[in-house]
Amino acid sequence: MREGQLDLVFSALADPTRRGMLEQLADGETNVGTLAEPHDMSQPAVSKHLRVLERAGLIQRTRSGREHRIRIDPRPIDAASTWIGRYARFWKQQFDAVDAYLEAHAKKTGKNPGKRPKR
Amino acid sequence: MREGQLDLVFSALADPTRRGMLEQLADGETNVGTLAEPHDMSQPAVSKHLRVLERAGLIQRTRSGREHRIRIDPRPIDAASTWIGRYARFWKQQFDAVDAYLEAHAKKTGKNPGKRPKR
DNA sequence: ACCATATATAACCCTTTGGTTATGCGTGAG
DNA sequence: CTCACGCATAACCAAAGGGTTATATATGGT
Numbered sequence: 001m002r003e004g005q006l007d008l009v010f011s012a013l014a015d016p017t018r019r020g021m022l023e024q025l026a027d028g029e030t031n032v033g034t035l036a037e038p039h040d041m042s043q044p045a046v047s048k049h050l051r052v053l054e055r056a057g058l059i060q061r062t063r064s065g066r067e068h069r070i071r072i073d074p075r076p077i078d079a080a081s082t083w084i085g086r087y088a089r090f091w092k093q094q095f096d097a098v099d100a101y102l103e104a105h106a107k108k109t110g111k112n113p114g115k116r117p118k119r
Numbered sequence: 120m121r122e123g124q125l126d127l128v129f130s131a132l133a134d135p136t137r138r139g140m141l142e143q144l145a146d147g148e149t150n151v152g153t154l155a156e157p158h159d160m161s162q163p164a165v166s167k168h169l170r171v172l173e174r175a176g177l178i179q180r181t182r183s184g185r186e187h188r189i190r191i192d193p194r195p196i197d198a199a200s201t202w203i204g205r206y207a208r209f210w211k212q213q214f215d216a217v218d219a220y221l222e223a224h225a226k227k228t229g230k231n232p233g234k235r236p237k238r
Numbered sequence: 239a240c241c242a243t244a245t246a247t248a249a250c251c252c253t254t255t256g257g258t259t260a261t262g263c264g265t266g267a268g
Numbered sequence: 269c270t271c272a273c274g275c276a277t278a279a280c281c282a283a284a285g286g287g288t289t290a291t292a293t294a295t296g297g298t
Contacts, residue, residue: 007133013203014130015256016122026206032275045257047276052255066265066274074207081200081207084132087145088193088200134286151245164287166246171285185244185295240298247292254285262277268270 001079005057009080012056017041018049022058022072029071120198124176128199131175136160137168141177141191148190 012018017039024035036046050070053059057076062069131137136158143154155165169189172178176195181188 003135006138007135010129011133011255014126014133016126017256019125022206033273041256042258043275044259044277048256051276063264063275068275077203078207081203084196084200084203087141088197130285136286152243160286161288162245163247163289167286170246182245182294185293187245241296242298243294243296245293245295248290249288250290251288252286255283256281257283258279258281260278260280263275264273265275266271266273268272 001076005076006080006083008056009058009076012052012058013077013080015049015052018053021049021053025059025070025072029069031067031069033067035070120195124195125199125202127175128177128195131171131177132196132199134168134171137172140168140172144178144189144191148188150186150188152186154189 013022020039021035024030024038032046032050035050036043039046050059050061054061057073059070060073062071132141139158140154143149143157151165151169154169155162158165169178169180173180176192178189179192181190
């Protein structure tokens with residue numbers, strides 16, 4: 001995945017309306033109108049959100065008559081999950097390590113524990 | 120984690136400069152200047168990015184003399200990882216199910232499903 | 239006391255975002 | 269054919285984002 005694609009995915013996920021739409025879509029593909037119902041905003045606003053999700057590659061669209069069927073494409077979110085998961089695990093380890101260090105050396109004050117090993 | 124906090128975390132992660140800073144911080148805590156070096160921008164710009172990361176809860180800051188020591192707080196990204204991971208897994212299942220359906224159908228009809236590239 | 243260093247804040251600029259209303263365009267129904 | 273429906277697009281607006289330069293604040297060094 002291109003670096004810029006990660007930007008698009010994360011910024012798409014940064015909006016609660018769009019996260020809500022993705023949650024709806026987790027129940028299966030649907031059309032734009034159905035997707036719009038739970039969200040208190042105009043139809044063009046919904047259309048814009050869908051365009052953002054589409055640009056991020058998070059959804060795919062197929063025209064079926066006058067309806068547009070929308071479904072999730074899990075690949076970009078899988079990639080984002082991989083990126084974020086790598087650091088989540090790594091940082092959690094660090095966090096735990098620092099916790100342990102601080103507790104163990106609670107009395108030895110102020111000195112910089114120093115940089116921890118590279119990956 | 121509050122709903123709005125997820126907004127902050129994802130939008131903080133949406134910027135490559137900030138993701139870069141988080142990667143730097145994965146090597147251990149450091150000060151603002153060191154954090155700024157790899158990024159070709161003014162010092163105030165760096166300061167702004169740090170404020171964004173701080174508001175999202177992704178970093179913590181301690182003043183040590185005139186330096187600010189910055190370190191990661193893994194908790195919000197862990198929460199985000201949980202959220203995204205839940206859907207990543209779910210959607211992957213759906214995706215695989217559709218794949219399986221298309222392949223099975225292709226076998227029956229002898230036609231190439233052809234729409235989905237293999238990952 | 240003075241100057242340099244580390245960082246933040248202010249003021250400004252342009253672009254993007256998220257919303258609106260109005261309109262257009264293709265499709266299905268009668 | 270005509271009309272309603274499902275959706276997109278256009279034009280507009282206010283607010284937020286990401287950058288800049290200039291300035292302020294606090295600490296450290298001499």
